[in-house]
Amino acid sequence: GENVEQHPSTLSVQEGDSAVIKCTYSDSASNYFPWYKQELGKRPQLIIDIRSNVGEKKDQRIAVTLNKTAKHFSLHITETQPEDSAVYFCAASSSGGGADGLTFGKGTHLIIQP
Amino acid sequence: DAGVIQSPRHEVTEMGQEVTLRCKPISGHNSLFWYRQTMMRGLELLIYFNNNVPIDDSGMPEDRFSAKMPNASFSTLKIQPSEPRDSAVYFCASSGIGELFFGEGSRLTVL
Numbered sequence: 686g687e688n689v690e691q692h693p694s695t696l697s698v699q700e701g702d703s704a705v706i707k708c709t710y711s712d713s714a715s716n717y718f719p720w721y722k723q724e725l726g727k728r729p730q731l732i733i734d735i736r737s738n739v740g741e742k743k744d745q746r747i748a749v750t751l752n753k754t755a756k757h758f759s760l761h762i763t764e765t766q767p768e769d770s771a772v773y774f775c776a777a778s779s780s781g782g783g784a785d786g787l788t789f790g791k792g793t794h795l796i797i798q799p
Numbered sequence: 800d801a802g803v804i805q806s807p808r809h810e811v812t813e814m815g816q817e818v819t820l821r822c823k824p825i826s827g828h829n830s831l832f833w834y835r836q837t838m839m840r841g842l843e844l845l846i847y848f849n850n851n852v853p854i855d856d857s858g859m860p861e862d863r864f865s866a867k868m869p870n871a872s873f874s875t876l877k878i879q880p881s882e883p884r885d886s887a888v889y890f891c892a893s894s895g896i897g898e899l900f901f902g903e904g905s906r907l908t909v910l
Binding site for chain 1: 841842890892902
């Protein structure tokens with residue numbers, strides 16, 4: 686089955702700086718890569734996703750890049766703000782964009798220092 | 800839509816007791832998922848249903864865990880008997896053709 690590794694487990698950055706979270710996956714058939722944000726005591730919520738026919742996707746301050754050859758994808762947050770503090774999960778699936786078979790990484794606790 | 804609705808939000812029980820967690824998916828979604836979240840193991844998929852039929856239950860830890868989906872608007876996850884190591888947050892999620900929507904979760908503590 687799929688195995689998703691996520692690094693780092695904790696990331697502390699100064700407000701206004703950029704943050705990068707990296708994930709690797711094992712199944713070359715995986716073609717859907719969502720990122721979820723979970724604030725303390727709340728539910729995970731989708732913030733951005735990318736499919737395997739695209740190398741990069743951007744939405745305001747967040748962007749995701751995908752390298753299929755190396756089987757890794759990354760989340761980039763620019764101009765970080767206090768409300769970006771949360772746990773971020775990457776995931777991978779071979780179901781072509783559906784939620785079936787999503788395997789999650791262990792999460793990255795992002796701390797934004799004022 | 801009110802989103803995915805789970806109950807109870809918090810449950811504290813003693814070892815050996817039966818626990819039943821409930822979930823109402825978003826109307827129109829045909830897939831329902833049960834996840835368990837712990838610090839050590841992260842988010843683990845326990846089981847998922849498609850059109851009320853269990854598709855993959857390979858994540859269910861052992862026979863003490865069972866899940867049902869009697870209709871498109873209701874699912875239960877049952878633990879009998881419960882053990883302290885079952886303490887976790889249990890999330891139900893549903894999806895239509897793409898994005899996974901999570902409920903608020905049920906925090907279970909087994910003493």
